[in-house]
Amino acid sequence: MKIETLRWFNNRLEMIDQRILPAAFEYLSYYTAHSVAEGIRSMVVRGAPAIGVAAAYGVALEALHLQEKSADDFKAGMDTGFKVLAASRPTAVNLFWALQRMRKVWEGVATQTQQQIAQRLLAEAHEILAEDIRINKAMGANGAALLKDGVRVLTHCNAGALATAGWGTALGVFRSAVEAGKKISVIADETRPFLQGARLTAWEMVQEKIPVTLITDNMAGHLMAHGEIDAVVVGTDRVAANGDVANKIGTYMVAVLAKRHNIPFYVACPLSTIDLDIASGKDIPIEERSVEEVKGFRDYHWAAEGVKIRNPAFDVTPAELVTGLITEKGVVLQPDVQGIRKLFM
Amino acid sequence: MKIETLRWFNNRLEMIDQRILPAAFEYLSYYTAHSVAEGIRSMVVRGAPAIGVAAAYGVALEALHLQEKSADDFKAGMDTGFKVLAASRPTAVNLFWALQRMRKVWEGVATQTQQQIAQRLLAEAHEILAEDIRINKAMGANGAALLKDGVRVLTHCNAGALATAGWGTALGVFRSAVEAGKKISVIADETRPFLQGARLTAWEMVQEKIPVTLITDNMAGHLMAHGEIDAVVVGTDRVAANGDVANKIGTYMVAVLAKRHNIPFYVACPLSTIDLDIASGKDIPIEERSVEEVKGFRDYHWAAEGVKIRNPAFDVTPAELVTGLITEKGVVLQPDVQGIRKLFM
Numbered sequence: 001m002k003i004e005t006l007r008w009f010n011n012r013l014e015m016i017d018q019r020i021l022p023a024a025f026e027y028l029s030y031y032t033a034h035s036v037a038e039g040i041r042s043m044v045v046r047g048a049p050a051i052g053v054a055a056a057y058g059v060a061l062e063a064l065h066l067q068e069k070s071a072d073d074f075k076a077g078m079d080t081g082f083k084v085l086a087a088s089r090p091t092a093v094n095l096f097w098a099l100q101r102m103r104k105v106w107e108g109v110a111t112q113t114q115q116q117i118a119q120r121l122l123a124e125a126h127e128i129l130a131e132d133i134r135i136n137k138a139m140g141a142n143g144a145a146l147l148k149d150g151v152r153v154l155t156h157c158n159a160g161a162l163a164t165a166g167w168g169t170a171l172g173v174f175r176s177a178v179e180a181g182k183k184i185s186v187i188a189d190e191t192r193p194f195l196q197g198a199r200l201t202a203w204e205m206v207q208e209k210i211p212v213t214l215i216t217d218n219m220a221g222h223l224m225a226h227g228e229i230d231a232v233v234v235g236t237d238r239v240a241a242n243g244d245v246a247n248k249i250g251t252y253m254v255a256v257l258a259k260r261h262n263i264p265f266y267v268a269c270p271l272s273t274i275d276l277d278i279a280s281g282k283d284i285p286i287e288e289r290s291v292e293e294v295k296g297f298r299d300y301h302w303a304a305e306g307v308k309i310r311n312p313a314f315d316v317t318p319a320e321l322v323t324g325l326i327t328e329k330g331v332v333l334q335p336d337v338q339g340i341r342k343l344f345m
Numbered sequence: 346m347k348i349e350t351l352r353w354f355n356n357r358l359e360m361i362d363q364r365i366l367p368a369a370f371e372y373l374s375y376y377t378a379h380s381v382a383e384g385i386r387s388m389v390v391r392g393a394p395a396i397g398v399a400a401a402y403g404v405a406l407e408a409l410h411l412q413e414k415s416a417d418d419f420k421a422g423m424d425t426g427f428k429v430l431a432a433s434r435p436t437a438v439n440l441f442w443a444l445q446r447m448r449k450v451w452e453g454v455a456t457q458t459q460q461q462i463a464q465r466l467l468a469e470a471h472e473i474l475a476e477d478i479r480i481n482k483a484m485g486a487n488g489a490a491l492l493k494d495g496v497r498v499l500t501h502c503n504a505g506a507l508a509t510a511g512w513g514t515a516l517g518v519f520r521s522a523v524e525a526g527k528k529i530s531v532i533a534d535e536t537r538p539f540l541q542g543a544r545l546t547a548w549e550m551v552q553e554k555i556p557v558t559l560i561t562d563n564m565a566g567h568l569m570a571h572g573e574i575d576a577v578v579v580g581t582d583r584v585a586a587n588g589d590v591a592n593k594i595g596t597y598m599v600a601v602l603a604k605r606h607n608i609p610f611y612v613a614c615p616l617s618t619i620d621l622d623i624a625s626g627k628d629i630p631i632e633e634r635s636v637e638e639v640k641g642f643r644d645y646h647w648a649a650e651g652v653k654i655r656n657p658a659f660d661v662t663p664a665e666l667v668t669g670l671i672t673e674k675g676v677v678l679q680p681d682v683q684g685i686r687k688l689f690m
Contacts, residue, residue, distance in 0.1 A: 250563025
C-alpha cells in the first residue's frame with residue numbers, strides 16, 4: 001500500500017487525519033494557510049518533513065485563495081499566511097526551511113500577476129513534495145547499508161511515510177533495507193502521549209508486512225539488557241550545527257541506554273532538518289504541548305484529578321550519543337561541526 | 346485521608362479495586378484463597394508488600410472457609426490454597442515470604458482443631474498487616490533523612506499506601522519527609538501499561554496535598570538533563586542477595602539516566618522484599634503479562650491491528666546503579682552482598 005500522507009486533489013490539499021489512525025483512515029481538505037496551520041498545530045499532520053511540505057502547500061493555498069483580491073489585500077494576506085504557518089509548531093526546522101523557500105519564490109515573482117504567483121507557488125509546493133520522496137529514498141539506501149541482515153532495530157515515534165510525503169526517514173531506511181533483500185524486524189516504542197509508535201509506526205509496518213513488535217516506552221532498556229535490540233534508527237525534528245539532535249520526547253533516554261549497551265544509534269535526517277544557524281541543542285526551542293494529552297488519550301482521561309502535568313514534546317540527544325547521521329548525501333559518523341558542514345559543500 | 350488498601354470486615358477480606366482508581370473508589374470482598382489469588386493476578390491489589398498481606402489473608406480465608414470439612418478435605422484444600430496463591434504472580438518475593446510465614450504457623454498448630462487453626466492463621470494475617478505499616482513508617486523515617494528540604498523527587502509506578510497495607514515504601518518516605526516538616530515535590534512517571542503512576546501515585550499525593558507533577562515515562566531523561574530532578578526513590582518487588590533490584594518495568598531506564606546525571610537513586614525496600622536465595626538479578630523471574638494491556642488501556646485499544654506485542658512487567662536494575670537501599674533497619678549505601686547480609690544479623 002502506497003501511503004500518500006499529503007496529496008493535491010481538486011485544487012485543494014488533502015491530508016490523512018493522523019489523530020484517528022489506525023481506527024479510521026480519512027482525508028481532510030484544506031483551502032487556506034490558516035486551516036493548514038491549524039492542521040499542523042492539532043497534529044492532523046505531524047513529522048518534521050511532512051510539516052514542511054504541508055506548510056509549503058499552505059502558502060500556495062493562501063495565494064490561490066487571495067488571487068482575486070486587491071494588490072494590498074493580497075500582499076497583507078500572504079504576509080499573515082506566512083506568519084500563522086510559522087507559529088504553528090516551534091521545534092521542527094523543516095517548517096521554517098519550507099517557508100523560507102516559498103518566500104524566496106514569492107519574492108522572485110513579485111512583479112507577475114497574482115494568478116501567476118499563485119501557480120508558481122503551487123508548482124514549488126509540488127516540487128518540495130516530490131523532492132521529499134526522492135530524498136527519503138536516497139537516505140533509505142544510505143541507511144540500509146548500515147543494517148545487517150536479520151537485524152532487530154528499535155525506533156521511537158513515527159518517522160515513516162506518515163511523517164513525510166511518503167517512504168519515510170527512519171522507516172524509509174527499513175523499507176529500503178527490505179527492498180534490498182534484507183530481513184529486518186522492528187521494535188516500536190508506543191510513544192506516549194500521542195502514541196505515534198503504537199498507532200502509526202505499527203500500522204505502517206503491518207501494511208508493509210515488515211515484522212513489528214510494539215512495546216511501551218519504558219521497556220526498551222529491559223530488551224537492550226537482554227540482547228534483543230541490535231540497532232536504533234530514529235528521525236529528527238532539528239539537528240544543530242554541532243550534531244545535537246532534537247526529536248520526539250524519549251529519544252534521549254533511548255540514546256543513553258543504547259550507549260550503555262554498545263548498540264549503534266542512528267538518526268535519519270534529510271539536509272532540510274539540519275539547522276546551521278543553531279550552534280547546539282540547548283538553543284533548539286522545545287515545544288510544551290497541552291496538558292490534556294498526558295491526562296489520557298483523546299477524550300479518555302485516566303490521570304488523577306488535581307495533579308500537575310508537564311508535556312515537553314521533544315528532547316535533545318547530544319551528538320556524543322549519535323553513532324551516525326543518515327542523510328541523502330551519505331552517512332556522517334560521529335557527527336560534529338566539521339562533518340556536518342561538509343554536507344553543505 | 347487514611348488509605349486502607351486491605352481491611353478485615355465482617356469476616357471477610359476487602360480490597361480497594363485498584364483497576365478502577367481514581368475514577369471510582371470501591372472495595373471488593375474475598376472469601377477464599379482462590380478469589381484472592383485471582384484478585385492478585387488481575388491486579389485488584391498490586392505492589393509487592395500488599396500482595397504479601399493479601400496472600401496471608403488468602404490462607405486464613407481458606408482455613409475459615411474449610412474449617413467444617415473433614416480432616417482430609419481441610420488439609421487437601423489448604424494445600425491447594427497455598428498453591429494457587431503461590432501461582433498468582435511470579436516476581437514479587439513478598440508473596441512467597443508471606444506464604445512461607447503462614448505455612449510455618451500452619452505447621453506449628455497442626456494438632457489443634459480446625460477452628461483453632463483458622464483463628465491462628467487469621468491472627469497471623471492481622472499481624473502481617475500491622476507489621477507492614479510499622480515497617481513502612483520505620484523505613485519512611487530512615488528514607489526521609491536522605492531527602493533535603495525542597496527536594497524534587499522522581500518516582501516510578503506506585504510504591505505507596507496502595508502498594509502496601511498503608512503508608513507506602515517510596516511514597517512512605519515522602520509522607521515521612523513531609524511529616525518531618527520538609528517541603529518536597531514529587532514527579533510521577535505515568536507507568537505504562539497499567540498507569541499506576543498516573544492513576545495511583547498521583548491520586549495518593551493529591552489526597553496528601555503533596556505537590557505532584559505527572560509525566561509520561563519517556564520524559565524523565567529530559568527533566569534530568571534540565572536539572573529538574575534532585576533524587577529518585579522507587580519501591581521494589583524483589584532484591585537479590587547482591588543488591589540487584591527487580592521493580593516495575595522502566596525502573597532500569599530511570600536508574601541509568603540518574604547515574605548519567607549524578608542523581609541519587611534510592612530503593613525503599615522492607616527486609617521481606619530481599620531474597621537471599623537469589624544470588625543476582627538475572628535469576629529473578631520476570632513476569633510477562635497479557636498483550637492486551639499494551640494494546641491500549643482497559644477496553645480502549647489504539648494499537649494497530651496485527652502488531653506483535655511484548656509485555657514484561659518488571660526489569661532488573663543492577664546494584665551498581667543503586668545509591669542506597671532504604672530498609673526498616675537503616676540505609677545500605679552502595680548495596681552489595683556484605684551490606685545486605687548485615688541487615689539480617
